[in-house]
Amino acid sequence: MTKFLHSSGFPSFYLSKPCSYHRYLQFQEGARTERKESVLFLEHYPCLTGGLGAKAENLLATQETLKSRSIELIQINRGGDYTAHEPGQIVGYPHFDLKKRDKSLGTYLQALTIAVRNAILEIWKLEVEENRTSPGLYLKDFPDKKLVSMGVYAKSYFTSFGFALNGVNDLSTFQWIHPCGGLSSNMISLKRLGKVKDWEKEKLRFAGAMLFHLERLIL
Numbered sequence: 001m002t003k004f005l006h007s008s009g010f011p012s013f014y015l016s017k018p019c020s021y022h023r024y025l026q027f028q029e030g031a032r033t034e035r036k037e038s039v040l041f042l043e044h045y046p047c048l049t050g051g052l053g054a055k056a057e058n059l060l061a062t063q064e065t066l067k068s069r070s071i072e073l074i075q076i077n078r079g080g081d082y083t084a085h086e087p088g089q090i091v092g093y094p095h096f097d098l099k100k101r102d103k104s105l106g107t108y109l110q111a112l113t114i115a116v117r118n119a120i121l122e123i124w125k126l127e128v129e130e131n132r133t134s135p136g137l138y139l140k141d142f143p144d145k146k147l148v149s150m151g152v153y154a155k156s157y158f159t160s161f162g163f164a165l166n167g168v169n170d171l172s173t174f175q176w177i178h179p180c181g182g183l184s185s186n187m188i189s190l191k192r193l194g195k196v197k198d199w200e201k202e203k204l205r206f207a208g209a210m211l212f213h214l215e216r217l218i219l
Helices: 021-034 063-068 105-124 172-176 199-218
Strands: 002-005 012-015 038-042 047-050 072-075 082-085 089-095 128-131 134-139 146-153 160-166
Touching (some): 002 199, 021 160
Antiparallel strands (some): 089 160
């Protein structure tokens, strides 16, 4: 079942079952064509995605190896290098018409970063911050530990892709890449940090908090 999240600014949904990455790619193209705004929260089946900045040396497995482990490898047009998705993450995809809202891409990126950071602090009392040399959000107390991957696309001033927060996923899919050029051992999850008590409730609370902060910054 897809859960509708009440939001005053734009339709927002939390998909209860994992979504294939290809299905999302089809959705975002349709949304862009119709200039139809929304925010999706979901999980993906295990896959690796390479952005526009993906470097061959950061992929550590062959197609055959990945296929034998039911891991898809997908090249996409968002910014950034390789990252991994797997069930247990919170993946957030805002689709905004920046032209209609008279917002720059830089303003949107800053708003998205702040909204995710504030929601993590609100729900799990955990401070995260940006790294000047690598995209995403890292633990303030352990700056080499990455909790959130981020990468967006804004063709025709309409945004897609977004962020992936490591929640209760086991991080095993990251072993096949150098995520964003870094070490897979630097990836961390809320579960490994001992922050998760009731995941089903917490992930919905996070989505609501993130939307609240994002709307305040974008609308």
